[in-house]
Amino acid sequence: MAETATIPLTLEDIEQLSRAVFASNGCDEPNTDALVRTVVTAERDGSASHGLFRVPGYIASLRSGKVNGRARPTIDNALAAVIKVHGDNGYAPLAIERGVPVLAEAAKKLGIAVMTITHSYHFAAMWPEVEALAAEDLIGLACVSSKPYVAPAGGSEALFGTNPISFAWPRPGKMPVVVDMATAAMAHGEIQLAAREGEAVPLGAGLDASGNDTTDPREILQGVLLPFGGYKGSAIALMVELLAGGAVGDHFGFESQAADNNDGGPSVGGEFIMAISPELVAGSGWAEHCEAFFQRYDAIEGARLPGLRRHDNRKSNEPRHINAELVERIRDLRR
């Protein structure tokens, strides 16, 4: 692993720094608050690729005028089980914060409900939205797409975004089980980080510009990423692309790319979020039933429930070690 200079920042430091940067680059208070929470919770949980690392991209799209820092998301709930959030061309966190309580209410009443976010820019992890549903004792599922970086299995031309899928299972009185993963073999942010650190990536992460296997992340960034798990992972990536684009009624990845100004920030797109009430669908006793399963899981040597590492990181109040060059770059973005 290459030596990289880091500096220690407390979560309060991270909050102040990101607040100053967003507020001085055209975000009003509700949008700033939502973005700061997104950055701080990512760093708190050790998701380096979705925390401060994203701030220069956020700022680039505010400065280019592509993203609306004063967005006022609106909610169409004409159908009780369908919550349509129009993001007003802002960043997704505020749309999510406004929409998720409406989605949760609907799922608790109806058993299942779906929320779509359109006209929005997603540049973060998805566990915050599904964890928010799990905190209401709901099962949460979320999908988002992005510009094409990933080739369908068998091909060497990008069509899918890294197409993450996130899933949270509520455990009353405990932290939920939370999956949040790119359906690319590696997330684009992870490839970027590896390229920055000069580290090789595993074979299967992507192809170079000529369609050949490579372990060099810089070559993959010139070529194409691959889905995890071959044809089966490619099918999951397809499902995510169809839900986040086709079911939401917003851009597929290739359309996001065509619409983008390539300012370094995220491209426009949709998000699909679903909530299910296990109380209404499975019936009472669901939580104890599931705990018996989780106990079996935990008893297997070498197996860990998804999300544990993040939740462990969350417990620490120690300063986070942030790439020093990145911190300098962000400080310079304050105006």
Next chain:
Amino acid sequence: MAETATIPLTLEDIEQLSRAVFASNGCDEPNTDALVRTVVTAERDGSASHGLFRVPGYIASLRSGKVNGRARPTIDNALAAVIKVHGDNGYAPLAIERGVPVLAEAAKKLGIAVMTITHSYHFAAMWPEVEALAAEDLIGLACVSSKPYVAPAGGSEALFGTNPISFAWPRPGKMPVVVDMATAAMAHGEIQLAAREGEAVPLGAGLDASGNDTTDPREILQGVLLPFGGYKGSAIALMVELLAGGAVGDHFGFESQAADNNDGGPSVGGEFIMAISPELVAGSGWAEHCEAFFQRYDAIEGARLPGLRRHDNRKSNEPRHINAELVERIRDLRR
């Protein structure tokens, strides 16, 4: 590939043979009809591991008295968006045939709906149920669990079933895009077929009884299967197990195993099926929007949309080539 004797059977032959076997082993007409359709459509589509190959198992559980050949599934639709089908301890196909139209109606009215099947025995592919939803211009998603065969990533002890997930995307006027795959690296039926044929399986399909990698399907059948795609595939397998067990409120795999009499047929369990109306959620124009995406997909050299092979097989009226020993065995099951 080992030489295996096959005999040609037309779809009519397959229908008559399976009808005679089910009807003479305690199935009444509705259950026989549903099972025959399941077997014939699997062979029609080239899904050898879910067609006649399953018949001896179906019959074993009818003869042992574990499965009710005269089941009358009942439907509880007290919540409009939640359709709960009690399978009356019969095989799943009849419960599916009765429940799916109710689910489709709910999704077309509400935008999204969920169906649970409990007290049921699933031993088939899941594309019939999601294709039935796609035929109504709905997005379909289905999950089912089974006895534990698969270790969570990192472990070498079985906890998951092969936990298939199936997904259909409607294309008005065309065949839908259909995914139907085990979240095991290989389906249990495929491992059994490879063992029968004496063929090696790819590394990563499973571990032997001591937890070591092996390509011998017979050793894997004594050991444990692995999820596809490492930790990420394991997370999808976990999601399937939680939806089919925890959200449905029926047995997890380990509970199915404890309840089973090991007669060679399937173990009791639940199925999770969901339907979404793209017309109500994405809005009108969804189909054209998605066709533009599918055109892009089809233009990529080497990439094929999931389900094409089955739909191509479906067009043929030629006899299917069935393992001769299997046909003899099934003929002997007639009474």
